[in-house]
Amino acid sequence: MGAVVWLEEVGKNDLSVVGGKGASLGEMINIGVPVPGGFAVTAQAFRDFINRAGIAEKLFDALKVDVNEEAELHKAEETAKRLIMEARVPKNIEQAIRSRYEELCKREGEQVFVAVRSSATAEDLPDASFAGQQETYLNMRGADEVFNAVRKCWASLYGARAIFYRVEQGFEHDKVNLSAIVQKMVDSEKSGVMFSSQPSTGEPLVVIEGAWGLGEAVVSGSVSPDNYVVDRNSKNILSRYVATKEIMIFRDPKTQKTVTVKVPQKKREATVLTDNEIAELAKYAEILEKHYGIPQDIEWGVEKGKIYILHSRPITTIGNKKPAAQSEGTGKVLLTGLAGAPGAATGIVRIITSGRELDKVRQGDIMVTKMTMPDMVPGMKRAGAIVTDEGGMACHAAIVSRELGCPAVVGTKKATSVLKEDMEITVDGSKGMVYEGRVALAAAPKPAAAANAGVVVSKPITATEIKVNISEPDRAQAAAATLADGVGLLRIEHMILGLGKTPNWYIKNKKSEEYINELVKGVKTVADAFYPKPVWVRTLDAPTDEFRAMEGGEGEPHEHNPMLGWRGIRRDLTETDHFRLEVRAFKKLHEMGLSNVGIMLPMVQHVREFQKAKAIMVEEGLDLERIDVGIMVETPGAALTIEDFIEDGIDFVSFGTNDLTQYTLAVDRNNENVAELYTELHPAILKLIEYVVERCNEAEVKTSICGQAGSYPEMVKRLVEIGITSISANIDAVAVVRETVARSEKILMLKALRNRD
Ligand code: PEP
Ligand code: MG
Numbered sequence: 001m002g003a004v005v006w007l008e009e010v011g012k013n014d015l016s017v018v019g020g021k022g023a024s025l026g027e028m029i030n031i032g033v034p035v036p037g038g039f040a041v042t043a044q045a046f047r048d049f050i051n052r053a054g055i056a057e058k059l060f061d062a063l064k065v066d067v068n069e070e071a072e073l074h075k076a077e078e079t080a081k082r083l084i085m086e087a088r089v090p091k092n093i094e095q096a097i098r099s100r101y102e103e104l105c106k107r108e109g110e111q112v113f114v115a116v117r118s119s120a121t122a123e124d125l126p127d128a129s130f131a132g133q134q135e136t137y138l139n140m141r142g143a144d145e146v147f148n149a150v151r152k153c154w155a156s157l158y159g160a161r162a163i164f165y166r167v168e169q170g171f172e173h174d175k176v177n178l179s180a181i182v183q184k185m186v187d188s189e190k191s192g193v194m195f196s197s198q199p200s201t202g203e204p205l206v207v208i209e210g211a212w213g214l215g216e217a218v219v220s221g222s223v224s225p226d227n228y229v230v231d232r233n234s235k236n237i238l239s240r241y242v243a244t245k246e247i248m249i250f251r252d253p254k255t256q257k258t259v260t261v262k263v264p265q266k267k268r269e270a271t272v273l274t275d276n277e278i279a280e281l282a283k284y285a286e287i288l289e290k291h292y293g294i295p296q297d298i299e300w301g302v303e304k305g306k307i308y309i310l311h312s313r314p315i316t317t318i319g320n321k322k323p324a325a326q327s328e329g330t331g332k333v334l335l336t337g338l339a340g341a342p343g344a345a346t347g348i349v350r351i352i353t354s355g356r357e358l359d360k361v362r363q364g365d366i367m368v369t370k371m372t373m374p375d376m377v378p379g380m381k382r383a384g385a386i387v388t389d390e391g392g393m394a395c396h397a398a399i400v401s402r403e404l405g406c407p408a409v410v411g412t413k414k415a416t417s418v419l420k421e422d423m424e425i426t427v428d429g430s431k432g433m434v435y436e437g438r439v440a441l442a443a444a445p446k447p448a449a450a451a452n453a454g455v456v457v458s459k460p461i462t463a464t465e466i467k468v469n470i471s472e473p474d475r476a477q478a479a480a481a482t483l484a485d486g487v488g489l490l491r492i493e494h495m496i497l498g499l500g501k502t503p504n505w506y507i508k509n510k511k512s513e514e515y516i517n518e519l520v521k522g523v524k525t526v527a528d529a530f531y532p533k534p535v536w537v538r539t540l541d542a543p544t545d546e547f548r549a550m551e552g553g554e555g556e557p558h559e560h561n562p563m564l565g566w567r568g569i570r571r572d573l574t575e576t577d578h579f580r581l582e583v584r585a586f587k588k589l590h591e592m593g594l595s596n597v598g599i600m601l602p603m604v605q606h607v608r609e610f611q612k613a614k615a616i617m618v619e620e621g622l623d624l625e626r627i628d629v630g631i632m633v634e635t636p637g638a639a640l641t642i643e644d645f646i647e648d649g650i651d652f653v654s655f656g657t658n659d660l661t662q663y664t665l666a667v668d669r670n671n672e673n674v675a676e677l678y679t680e681l682h683p684a685i686l687k688l689i690e691y692v693v694e695r696c697n698e699a700e701v702k703t704s705i706c707g708q709a710g711s712y713p714e715m716v717k718r719l720v721e722i723g724i725t726s727i728s729a730n731i732d733a734v735a736v737v738r739e740t741v742a743r744s745e746k747i748l749m750l751k752a753l754r755n756r757d
Helices: 012-030 043-052 056-062 070-086 091-108 143-156 160-169 275-292 355-360 374-382 396-404 447-452 473-480 493-498 503-508 512-530 544-548 568-572 576-591 607-619 636-640 642-647 657-665 672-677 683-699 713-722 731-756
Strands: 004-006 038-041 114-122 136-140 176-184 190-195 205-212 226-231 237-241 247-251 258-262 296-303 306-314 325-327 333-336 338-341 344-352 366-369 385-388 408-410 424-428 433-436 441-443 465-470 487-491 535-538 597-601 629-633 652-655 702-705 726-729
Touching: 004 091, 012 038, 012 043, 012 114, 012 176, 012 306, 038 091, 043 056, 043 091, 043 176, 056 070, 070 143, 070 160, 091 143, 091 176, 114 143, 136 143, 143 176, 190 275, 205 275, 205 473, 226 275, 226 473, 237 275, 237 473, 237 512, 275 296, 275 306, 338 385, 338 396, 344 355, 344 385, 355 374, 366 374, 374 396, 374 493, 385 396, 385 424, 396 408, 396 731, 408 424, 465 473, 465 731, 473 512, 473 731, 487 512, 487 726, 493 512, 493 544, 503 512, 503 576, 512 535, 512 576, 568 576, 568 607, 576 597, 576 607, 597 607, 597 652, 607 629, 607 642, 629 636, 636 642, 636 657, 636 683, 642 683, 652 683, 657 683, 683 702, 683 713, 713 731, 726 731
Parallel strands: 344 366, 366 385, 385 408, 465 487, 465 726, 487 535, 535 597, 597 629, 629 652, 652 702, 702 726
Antiparallel strands: 004 038, 038 176, 114 136, 114 176, 190 205, 190 296, 205 226, 226 237, 247 258, 296 306, 325 441, 333 433, 338 408, 344 424, 424 433
């Protein structure tokens, strides 16, 4: 092939000509997927350039340095880049780039803005990935700018990080070439991502997320996107959720810089996609999954009414594009900890000491911190994985990471001192291991694999209801797509702590209405997504140490053990001003017709607390005849006096086994030093659960579990045998829990039948 090729002229067999990125774009065009037009400057053109310019020898000599010596490495970078930037590019190559750009402009009917991206390839291992090591230049226009950007891409092959990476990975510098991809920029008026299969369960559902403007807003999680779910078999749109879209990003035509602006009022609540667009996107998702033989995570944009597919990569991710693979564990072990959230990822370390440093965490980076705080959630959404010093299996980092589908290793004791900024590490959240560098990743066996193998993933009907836990409202659609029978726990403290200001700050600053509206907004997102299925919303349960970091939290008491302290219902009943705001939010939600919202009280230990809370609800005008009110059973006190609560009219109970375990066994759930003693399967806990379920079943009061133990097959089996009404699991565990429940129920029925005979 010549110095330049149109993207449509290449395909998956041309890795050595145009690298992985170029081959994938060409491949997509050839199977009928609308990819923005463009061309590639081939890897051979680059090679030709360094040979004919006479710089090859000098260049590769300059790279013979000890890459662990910072100064040597940077000297190598400087020399190599200078050689590339100053050498004369052969006339025919320069001319080919310039005239191909002009031809592209003719095709597109205007002087187009283009992105110039690097697509590196190794001669002996053409499918090796160098993703993210080289540069991309956006918004280039005119042949001069384009030619210059191509040269800069070539030079970026010799950036310090890229040189270091190749040496570490055993690639020879003179065997690695670079193709530059020149592709029309899409100025999307709307854009987003989509998954060709349900990302948690692998079910044949296309899940589309979309918002106004350029895709960065959706990918970075800075806007709540609309969410549409399409059944791949029937082609029906199963659900359509229209979010309130506060901001959008677009390119300022004058400066060509991207700017973030507020979405105009009339578009905020408007649906982003038409039915036709949803159908067309779902069609491309299906084509891509079929073609690649594995579920895809796809970026799309719509410009002047035309859909473009911008990128497609395998879903090794759940929900927010997080790799969910297991490492083969052949690298040097840097740290061990608890397997907080499954999956594995390789990325660059970013050490975070507070929510103010979140900007450091870019898509796919590894977030390393002492312990995550609710204001770190936006960064957690972008992170490839999370590693913490502190915490046990039920700490904030583990709970939120599981919900976001982000691999996490928690309680390593020393991650923030052992790991260094910019280090590349591999995190295996399934085994609780952290490795140096990139460790070979093998795809984790997921339900998606069954779907690919042509096995239809179906949802077994179970007598025991299967529900889902949610902490972040913007995970509502992912949660609803599990087809759960309702939400067994919606934690509102994550919403509240995410506001950055304590409830008392709102009260003091006379902004109570604003606070109520925030609560209504968050809960409504979930209640809408599940309506009419029940959503049990738990009243505030945040320990004092979490409030202290927030505005208004300066005066929070320093407690010796916040886990045993002023939290949950005990705080709400002493700070009734705050509790009343929560109750008013519930009232508003019911007035909006969201009759599926139930109220669940945390940390209850005596029936008096339930009575007092109910009295306040009645004072605030809640109609308790029409609203389900229940309690979390997470203290042995509540479990052993459950009859009193039943007598007082609870509608349901839910076992908070994360706390029930720590309070029954005297094991702090956040203390990594005693984490080994922390087990929900201790006979004392099973006895307490059994006692409560028996009493509740006699009185026909619903029982459920929303602690982490509800996602463990062994516990699930026991709970079905005991006769629990429902089980509420993390999003990623719903499918497995459902299967375990179905099997356990069948075993029970078979046993009963056999005993009858
Ligand atoms: C629990 O204690 O099991 C529970 C679900 O509540 P949290 O983890 O929020 O304390
Ligand atoms: Mg709890």
